Amino acid sequence: MIQPNIPETGQPRVVIVGGGFGGINLAKQLKKAPVQVVLLDRNNYHLFQPLLYQVSTAGLEPDSIAFPLRGIFGRQKNFHFRMAEVKGVRPEERILETGIGDIRYDYLVLATGSNTNFFGNKLIEEHAIGMKSLIEAVQIRNYVIKQFEESLLLADEAEIKAKLTFAVVGGGPTGVEMAGAISELRKYILPKDYPELPLDCMEIYLIEAGPRILPALSDLSSARAENGLRALGIRVLTNVLVKNYDGQTLLLANGDQIATKSLIWAAGVKGVPVNGLPQDTIIPSGRILVNEFCQVKGFDNLYAIGDIAQMTNDPRFPKGYPMVAQVAIQQGKLVAANLVKQLKRQPLQAFHYKDLGSLATIGRNKAVAEIGKMKWSGRFAWFIWMVVHLMSLLGFRNKMVVFINWCYRFFTFDRGTRIIIKRGAANIVKLRQSVLTEEAVGH
Amino acid sequence: MIQPNIPETGQPRVVIVGGGFGGINLAKQLKKAPVQVVLLDRNNYHLFQPLLYQVSTAGLEPDSIAFPLRGIFGRQKNFHFRMAEVKGVRPEERILETGIGDIRYDYLVLATGSNTNFFGNKLIEEHAIGMKSLIEAVQIRNYVIKQFEESLLLADEAEIKAKLTFAVVGGGPTGVEMAGAISELRKYILPKDYPELPLDCMEIYLIEAGPRILPALSDLSSARAENGLRALGIRVLTNVLVKNYDGQTLLLANGDQIATKSLIWAAGVKGVPVNGLPQDTIIPSGRILVNEFCQVKGFDNLYAIGDIAQMTNDPRFPKGYPMVAQVAIQQGKLVAANLVKQLKRQPLQAFHYKDLGSLATIGRNKAVAEIGKMKWSGRFAWFIWMVVHLMSLLGFRNKMVVFINWCYRFFTFDRGTRIIIKRGAANIVKLRQSVLTEEAVGH
Numbered sequence: 001m002i003q004p005n006i007p008e009t010g011q012p013r014v015v016i017v018g019g020g021f022g023g024i025n026l027a028k029q030l031k032k033a034p035v036q037v038v039l040l041d042r043n044n045y046h047l048f049q050p051l052l053y054q055v056s057t058a059g060l061e062p063d064s065i066a067f068p069l070r071g072i073f074g075r076q077k078n079f080h081f082r083m084a085e086v087k088g089v090r091p092e093e094r095i096l097e098t099g100i101g102d103i104r105y106d107y108l109v110l111a112t113g114s115n116t117n118f119f120g121n122k123l124i125e126e127h128a129i130g131m132k133s134l135i136e137a138v139q140i141r142n143y144v145i146k147q148f149e150e151s152l153l154l155a156d157e158a159e160i161k162a163k164l165t166f167a168v169v170g171g172g173p174t175g176v177e178m179a180g181a182i183s184e185l186r187k188y189i190l191p192k193d194y195p196e197l198p199l200d201c202m203e204i205y206l207i208e209a210g211p212r213i214l215p216a217l218s219d220l221s222s223a224r225a226e227n228g229l230r231a232l233g234i235r236v237l238t239n240v241l242v243k244n245y246d247g248q249t250l251l252l253a254n255g256d257q258i259a260t261k262s263l264i265w266a267a268g269v270k271g272v273p274v275n276g277l278p279q280d281t282i283i284p285s286g287r288i289l290v291n292e293f294c295q296v297k298g299f300d301n302l303y304a305i306g307d308i309a310q311m312t313n314d315p316r317f318p319k320g321y322p323m324v325a326q327v328a329i330q331q332g333k334l335v336a337a338n339l340v341k342q343l344k345r346q347p348l349q350a351f352h353y354k355d356l357g358s359l360a361t362i363g364r365n366k367a368v369a370e371i372g373k374m375k376w377s378g379r380f381a382w383f384i385w386m387v388v389h390l391m392s393l394l395g396f397r398n399k400m401v402v403f404i405n406w407c408y409r410f411f412t413f414d415r416g417t418r419i420i421i422k423r424g425a426a427n428i429v430k431l432r433q434s435v436l437t438e439e440a441v442g443h
Numbered sequence: 444m445i446q447p448n449i450p451e452t453g454q455p456r457v458v459i460v461g462g463g464f465g466g467i468n469l470a471k472q473l474k475k476a477p478v479q480v481v482l483l484d485r486n487n488y489h490l491f492q493p494l495l496y497q498v499s500t501a502g503l504e505p506d507s508i509a510f511p512l513r514g515i516f517g518r519q520k521n522f523h524f525r526m527a528e529v530k531g532v533r534p535e536e537r538i539l540e541t542g543i544g545d546i547r548y549d550y551l552v553l554a555t556g557s558n559t560n561f562f563g564n565k566l567i568e569e570h571a572i573g574m575k576s577l578i579e580a581v582q583i584r585n586y587v588i589k590q591f592e593e594s595l596l597l598a599d600e601a602e603i604k605a606k607l608t609f610a611v612v613g614g615g616p617t618g619v620e621m622a623g624a625i626s627e628l629r630k631y632i633l634p635k636d637y638p639e640l641p642l643d644c645m646e647i648y649l650i651e652a653g654p655r656i657l658p659a660l661s662d663l664s665s666a667r668a669e670n671g672l673r674a675l676g677i678r679v680l681t682n683v684l685v686k687n688y689d690g691q692t693l694l695l696a697n698g699d700q701i702a703t704k705s706l707i708w709a710a711g712v713k714g715v716p717v718n719g720l721p722q723d724t725i726i727p728s729g730r731i732l733v734n735e736f737c738q739v740k741g742f743d744n745l746y747a748i749g750d751i752a753q754m755t756n757d758p759r760f761p762k763g764y765p766m767v768a769q770v771a772i773q774q775g776k777l778v779a780a781n782l783v784k785q786l787k788r789q790p791l792q793a794f795h796y797k798d799l800g801s802l803a804t805i806g807r808n809k810a811v812a813e814i815g816k817m818k819w820s821g822r823f824a825w826f827i828w829m830v831v832h833l834m835s836l837l838g839f840r841n842k843m844v845v846f847i848n849w850c851y852r853f854f855t856f857d858r859g860t861r862i863i864i865k866r867g868a869a870n871i872v873k874l875r876q877s878v879l880t881e882e883a884v885g886h
Contacts, residue, residue, distance in 0.1 A: 002596045005639075044592065045862040061506035061844070063860040070636040071857065080639075083592045083863075100596050134864055149487065149526045153445045153543050193513040196448075196523075397851045397859035401504070401844055408840045414514065416840035417506040419488040420526075421577055 003101045006080050011036045014339060015096055015103060017086050017274065018111035019046050019069045022306030022328035026109060027079060028072075029336030034343065037079045038105075040098060044069055044083050047134055048393055050325065051402070053174060056131065056140035057181035058189075058418035059409060064401040066134055067394040086112070088275030091302055097276070107301045107339055110288065111332070114269035114307035114323055117285070127247040128265040131174060140264065142420045144185070147262060148194055149420075157201065158259070164202040165260040167250050169242050170267035171208030171215070173360040176225060178264055179206040180363040183232040188413040204234045205258060209241050209267070214368070216322060217358050221368040224377040228362040242267070269323055271308040283310055287320060292350035294335050300342075305331035314353060325392075326356055361385045364410070446544045449523050454479045457782060458539055458546060460529050460717065461554035462489050462512045465749030465771035469552060472779030474519050477786065481523045481548075483541060487512055490577055491836055493768065494845070496617060499574065499583035500624035501632075501861035502852060507844040509577055510837040529555070531718035534745055540719070550744045550782055553731065554775065557712035557750035557766055560728070570690040571708040574617060583707065585863045587628070590705060591637055592863075600644065605702040607645040610693050612685050613709035614651030615659070616803040619668060621707055622649040623806040626675040631856045647677045648701060652684045652710070657811070659765060660801050664811040667820040671805040685710070712766055714751040726753055730763060735793035737778050743785075748774035757796060768835075769799055804828045807853070 006013075012035050016023045019041035030037050045066040054060040073079040085099040089108065096103045116130035129143065130136050144166075151163045168179045186202050206213065206229060212222045213229075213236065229236050241253035250258040271286030281289050281297045287310035289297045294309055296302040306328030310320045321327040331351060338348045357371035361382060369381035376384065386406065393399050408416060449456075455478050459466045462484035473480050488509040497503040516522040528542040532551065539546045559573035572586065573579050587609075594606045611622045629645050649656065649672060655665045656672075656679065672679050684696035693701040714729030724732050724740045730753035732740045737752060739745040749771030753763045764770040774794060781791045800814035804825060812824035819827065829849065836842050851859060 001598065002593075003598065005596055005598065007639075043863065043865070044588065061504045062864065063504035063506075063862060066862045066864075068636075068859075068861045071859075071861070074635050082595070138864070145487065150445075152525070153448055155444065155446065155448065192517050193511075196450075395859065396855075397848065397857075400847045400851070404843045404847060405840065408843070412839075414840075416511075416514075416838065418511045418514070419506060419509045420486065421505065421509075421581070422486070 004082055004084070004098070004103050006036075006038055006082070006103065009036045009078075011078070012106040012343065013038060013104065014107045014109065015040065015105035016109045016111060017041075017096070018113055018306075018308075019043070020049075020111060020113045020306060020328060021325045022113075022332040023109070023111035024069070024072060025329045025332035026111065026305065026336050027076075029333050030078070030339065031076050033078070033336070033340050035078065035107075035339065037076070038103065039069065039073070039079065039081050040084045040086060040096075040103075041069060041081075042083070042085050043134075044081075045134075046072065046394060048398075049132070050173075050389060050392070052131060052134070052137045053178045053181055055134070055137040055417075056178065057144065057185055058141050058415040059181065060402060060405050061417050062134050062138050064398050064405065065393070067398055072394060086274055089302075090276055091299060094301070105301075107303070107342075109294075109303040109305060109335055110274055110296075110308055111305050111328070112272045112274060112308050113328075114286075115272050116265055117268040117270035118265065119268065121244070124242070124245050124263070124265065127245050128169070128263040131178070131264065131266055132269070138421065141417070142422065143262065144182070145418055145420050148190065148197070151197055151201075152194065157198070160198070161201045161203070162248070162259040163261050164197070165205070165258065166203070166262045166264065167205040167207060167258055167260045168264045168266060169207045170265065171206060171210065171213030171236075171238070172266065173214065173216075173358070175206060175208070175264075175266035176213055176229065176360050176362060178266060179204055179229060179234050180232060180361065180366070183229075183234050184363055185415070187232070189415055189418065192414075193418075205237060205260075206234055207237045207240050207242060207252070209239070211239055213238065214358075214360055217360070217368060217370055218375060221358075221370055221375055221377065225360060225362055225368045228366045228368075228377075232363055269307065271310075273308065285310075293338055293348040294331055294351060303335050303338075305335055311351060313351065317353070321353055327353060330354065359385045359388060447525055447527070447541070447546050449479075449481055449525070449546065452479045452521075454521070455549040455786065456481060456547065457550045457552065458483065458548040459552045459554055460484075460539070461556055461749075461751075462486070463492075463554060463556045463749060463771060464768045465556075465775040466552070466554035467512070467515060468772045468775035469554065469748065469779050470516065470522060471519075472776050473521070473782065476521070476779070476783050478521065478550075478782065479523070480519070480521050481525065481546065482512065482516070483525050483527045483529060483539075483546075484512060485526070485528050486577075487524075487526050488577075489515065489837060491841075492575070493616075493832060493835070495574055495577070495580045496621040496624055498577070498580035498860075499587070499621065500628055501584050501588065501858040502624065503845060503848050504860050505577050505581050507841050507848065508836070510841055515837060529717055532745075533719055534742060537744070548744075550746070550785075552737075552746040552748060552778055553717055553739075553751055554748050554771070555715045555717065555751050556771075557729075558715050559708060560711035560713035561708065562711065564687065567685070567688045567706070567708065570688050571612075571706040574621070574707065574709055575712070581864065584860070585865065586705070587625070588861055588863050591633065591640070594640055594644075595637065600641070601702070603641070604644045604646070605691065606704050607640070608648070608701065608703040609646070609705045609707065610648040610650060610701055610703045611707045611709060612650045613711065614649060614653065614656030614679075614681070615709065616657065616801070618649060618651070618707075618709035619656055619672065619803050619805060621709060622647055622672060622677050623675060623804065623809070626672075626677050627806055628858070629676070632858055632861065635857075636861075648680060648703075649677055650680045650683050650685060650695070652682070654682055656681065657801075657803055660803070660811060660813055661818060664801075664813055664818055664820065668803060668805055668811045671809045671811075671820075675806055712750065714753075716751065728753075736781055736791040737774055737794060746778050748778055754794060756794065760796070764796055770796060773797065802828045802831060
């Protein structure tokens with residue numbers, strides 16, 4: 001019989017759902033608090049999402065941006081991890097329903113993050129490629145390299161063109177970085193690996209619905225980034241809405257059509273709420289309404305942090321805080337402090353977001369960075385971008401492996417991990433069904 | 444329409460099937476030969492199989508032991524690669540049938556390697572875990588870590604014991620190294636990551652049908668390795684045949700039973716022949732009979748090298764050469780030379796195997812090595828083992844990443860890649876069906 005088997009220690013139990021930036025910072029800060037910390041995640045690793053696009057474009061190995069959650073908390077005595085899928089919550093009973101059984105909690109913190117938002121368009125959802133999980137990134141890598149390999153097998157130029165045209169939707173940092181990385185594949189890998197392919201057949205589009213890319217940055221940085229992308233030969237379309245996509249043809253709201261086999265969707269994310277919360281706590285984007293202490297509306301022992309939390313206590317962000325790592329990290333730390341205050345019956349502290357700046361890289365030696373009133377672009381911004389990302393990566397091994405890969409790429413213009421890992425047909429042994437994963441075979 | 448699209452250069456075309464040790468050494472040696480070289484492989488990478496077991500046991504990232512084939516031959520002008528599944532051969536027409544269409548050849552070299560041999564036992568084949576491909580290694584890693592995670596959810600000690608017992612069948616280097624690596628997981632990772640699990644529940648068996656492990660090495664090295672494994676707490680069973688396995692209970696020929704959820708099969712490999720060859724050229728183990736020039740019996744333009752080739756010109760190896768990298772490498776180089784001789788109508792050179800020695804590692808600071816008449820064990824053998832493997836790895840990036848991982852592991856006793864990469868349930872976009880892979884999604 002499967003059961004969560006979490007020992008009762010007599011201390012109040014804080015259950016955290018999600019091992020992203022919010023969840024791990026919260027759990028870490030509770031290290032010395034008089035509570036039992038139970039972290040749940042469907043995966044056994046923390047994923048450094050900002051570098052997912054480099055996995056997708058054969059620049060990094062998937063393992064280098066994933067860090068085993070048990071490794072982070074190895075020495076934290078009050079910490080328990082369980083790999084589990086969360087099904088729902090029964091707040092009145094203080095019970096969390098999971099794939100490994102019901103788990104009792106005294107305090108519950110939802111840090112479930114976000115998922116790709118296709119804004120209800122089922123056809124796009126079916127044919128576009130999302131960019132939120134490690135396996136999606138590996139699939140994109142497989143897919144992109146397969147487009148190159150398969151193009152070699154085609155004689156018709158229109159077919160080749162559709163195979164080699166990549167459309168990235170969404171002009172935020174993810175979309176910008178993805179488009180830039182694909183253009184580096186075109187510049188450095190395609191001519192070397194596929195000299196037989198006509199280079200001018202490959203087109204890269206970056207499509208943004210709003211008036212400018214990188215809307216979170218200043219007009220200046222935005223314009224610099226756009227010029228940088230254009231210089232790389234990327235077709236940047238702004239004020240253009242995507243209407244539909246059937247896997248062959250991308251239809252834009254202005255009537256234009258683009259023949260492409262590859263639509264990468266970085267146009268938005270939505271919260272991943274948990275079943276069982278009152279309907280009036282969840283807004284249409286899936287985020288959960290919280291007060292300035294991150295408490296879910298109507299509860300004092302139920303918190304939400306990060307992408308999933310919708311807090312509107314700051315006039316700068318009337319639609320809620322941006323769904324970025326910094327908000328999640330700061331909210332995680334705040335909730336840790338507030339939980340301790342709550343146990344001591346002290347007044348809670350309100351969330352105040354400290355914006356540490358924004359960064360986006362366009363390609364080799366090219367990036368934009370804004371910290372406070374300072375704005376940089378070009379090589380120095382690119383250097384800042386690398387240092388910030390390297391320092392934020394968990395674990396010495398991961399830092400080193402990413403650093404080696406970056407150095408290798410910088411000096412050789414090569415991308416080392418351009419391999420297609422596929423399931424074989426025969427001779428792959430079917431591993432037994434597991435309660436922890438939906439599928440029999442691992443991946 | 445899909446077609447191989449290989450240009451006709453007027454030069455004789457040498458088609459090589461398989462990008463393993465044999466295939467790539469052959470193709471490299473033909474760099475300056477007056478021939479067109481066409482390499483086919485179902486994957487787009489060369490896999491360094493000797494380190495697969497380290498991927499399986501969370502010691503290395505999968506990408507670090509795979510090297511893109513196009514990267515190896517980037518500057519070789521007479522070289523063409525196509526990612527393709529080979530279906531069969533029509534020798535009388537000099538046509539190779541593949542998933543991307545028929546390919547004409549003047550000379551064909553089969554270097555298709557070997558696959559796990561379950562010796563016809565379907566039940567074992569269904570329930571055991573093979574160890575020949577990158578995806579199998581990642582699946583084993585997922586599976587092993589899942590056994591730990593799931594053990595936490597069980598209360599019954601017999602059930603926990605079955606989950607934590609690993610049986611490795613086959614006492615060759617693969618089985619020895621795998622058993623050793625699992626025992627390191629038990630020693631260093633289990634107590635740290637899973638302090639709640641009873642350590643003594645985990646058992647590791649290494650089961651060999653013959654009288655001693657590492658039969659290719661001397662009695663002395665074999666005994667040293669066995670003592671080393673026993674010192675690590677591995678139960679080494681020799682002269683024991685495996686009778687059956689239903690996924691729960693391993694039945695041995697002596698009547699003993701072992702309750703285990705994990706049977707890792709390293710007991711043998713068999714050749715992967717190509718359809719269309721005369722029946723009398725293929726022996727029951729799947730290998731293809733070749734003469735001393737690696738020519739398939741009855742043909743002068745059809746060669747086989749490496750694991751798939753059965754050559755018995757050496758009285759030291761009456762049953763054919765061992766299925767190891769060195770034989771494949773040396774045969775690949777020989778066939779390259781012989782193809783040039785054949786074009787010049789010069790007499791061909793017979794294969795003479797130069798045994799460079801054998802190595803097997805048991806664990807940290809423990810290995811056995813034999814080169815010529817020299818025999819080492821312990822730390823020095825372990826050092827030799829590492830240097831030989833690092834030097835044999837293709838590519839500077841891979842060497843560096845493996846080196847970093849080894850250093851990290853040596854100094855921290857940690858294993859950095861203990862992550863479970865699984866397919867998600869929802870929100871994984873179904874990538875479109877491809878001619879290059881059997882399945883829609885990459886992996």
